[in-house]
Amino acid sequence: MAYTDDAVLSKLSALNESHESIATTAQWIMFHRRHASQTVHLWLTKLKDLPSAKRLNMIYLANEVTQQSKARHKDDFLNAFSPFIADATAVAYKGAPIDVQGKLRRVVDVWRDRSIFDKEVLQDLDAKLAEIDRARPTAHVGFGGHAFNPSAVPTIPPELNPLVKPQQAVAKAVQPMKNSLSIANTEYDKLADPTTTNAALPVQAARLNGVLKALANAEGAVTQCIQARRDLIRELEKILVTNRDALGSEEKQMMELSGRRTEVEQRKQATERAIVGALATANAEQLPGSHTSGSPAPEPDRPQVEALTPPHVQDHVDDFYGNPFANRETQNGQPQPVPVQSAPAPANGQPAFTSSAPGIEILSNLASQYQAVPLNGSKKRKIDASDEFPDLGADDGIDADVKEMLRKDTQAS
Known part of the structure; x- marks a missing residue:
């Protein structure tokens, strides 16, 4: 078929989304590459006249032609498409459904990955698509808070x-x-x-x-x-x-903050040193003498413990009779018994314990004859006499039962 404008428009009108249709039309167009500029103008006019659902096929056709030209090192269609591809893609992108916009984004990504067009052309294309996304009234948000368009371009900062x-x-x-x-x-x-x-x-x-x-x-x-x-x-x-x-202002603020931080750190260290000094002084005042905060506290003195051995009975004879033994006479180094006065009879006429009082006195005299000898930490009494019975002198006043009791105790020892 000879190349004419009507022939080109007829080919473009018969184009569908199948790969066979796109590849066949692309081969026919590339065969007439001498008319590349005219073909691109007719392609752009046809794209603008088509509804948004069929504009994607025109972008697919341009993608096929440009990639084949790049592979064959034929720059006719690359040079012809470059000034118009950004505007054409923006026209197809604007007003298209979300899924169609996603497909157009994938085509643009292919052009970028394979370097089909120059960097400036792709930047212009991205800027146009981003402007369309910003002009969109509301984004369709799906589950999880993500938009249906996964490759949406982020918003440009207002400063740029x-x-x-x-x-x-x-x-x-x-x-x-x-x-x-x-x-x-x-x-x-x-x-x-x-x-x-x-x-x-x-x-x-x-x-x-x-x-x-x-x-x-x-x-x-x-x-x-x-x-x-x-x-x-x-x-x-x-x-x-x-x-x-803004950088100069921020650097000044940085220097000011650094100086303030240094000042606060110095004040903090001074305060901590003052606290430590006050604690050391308080501890030194509370402890006696040479005791310092680093030395252990002195142990207290041992308490005074009362002896477990009871006192002699003769020390308390005064309590019974009111007659002290301070003036007792001794003979040959042995203490002599002192006559004991009988306790006065009670005034109320009750009988007094006269028979047992002399026995208690004799026992006290006998106990005074022993010497206290410590043995294994305990105190025991030892009879210093040579005979079994000490010299008691006359037996006047000793009951028979008391005498028998003393004899038995002596034999038992």
Whole structure:
């Protein structure tokens, strides 16, 4: 089929979402790559006329043509699609359902991963899609708080909004500039071809005129790109100045905070030293003499314990008779018994214990004859007499039962 505008529009109208239809149409279009620019204009016009559901097929067709051209190292369609692919993708993206927008995002990711288009073209494309996402009234949020569109572009910070339009202008101007430069350089190189110098003068004049036109177009494209970049740099410098001023202010605040922190740390250390000194002084005042806070406290004195051995009975004879033994007479180193006065009879006429009182006195005299000898920590009494019975003198006043009791005790010992 010969190449005509109607033939191209007919092919585009018959396009469907099947891979066979897209591949066949792409092969026919690439066969007529000499008309790449005209084909792209017809493709863009057809895309705008189609409903949003069928615009995805046009993007798939452009993807097939550009990838095949990249693989075959044929730049005709790449150069023809580059100035319009961002606008065309934005038109297909705007108003499309969420699932269609996700498919368009995947196509853009493929272009980025395989470097089908230049970086500036892809940046312009991302900016347009992000602007459409921001203009969306509400996001459809699914379960778990995530939007249905998994590849949504994050919102641009407000501080960078002045850079969006200058960057878009640069992206739009870069690709036409490259195309114009390529054409101008090619036409200029043809002037050095020996075959062109031998042509007729009118032919040479026409070629020179074409070269001048190509150079003028390239110069205009470069001028437009330069102006766009100057606008972008101007906005960048504004942001740079703002951030430098903020940086200087923050550095001053940092120095001030550092000085305050050092001052507070010094005051804290001084306070801690004062607390430690006060505690040491208080501990020293509470402890006696040479005792310091680091030495153990002295043990208290042992308590006074009363002896377990009872006192002698004769020490308390006064309690019974009121007659002390201080003036007792001794004979040959032995204490002599002192006559004991009988206790007065009670006034009430009750009988007194006269028979037992002399026995108690005799026992006291006998006990006084012993000497206390300590043995194994206990005190025992020892009879110092040579005979079994001490010299008691006369037996006057000793009852028979008491005498018998003393004899038995002596034999038992």
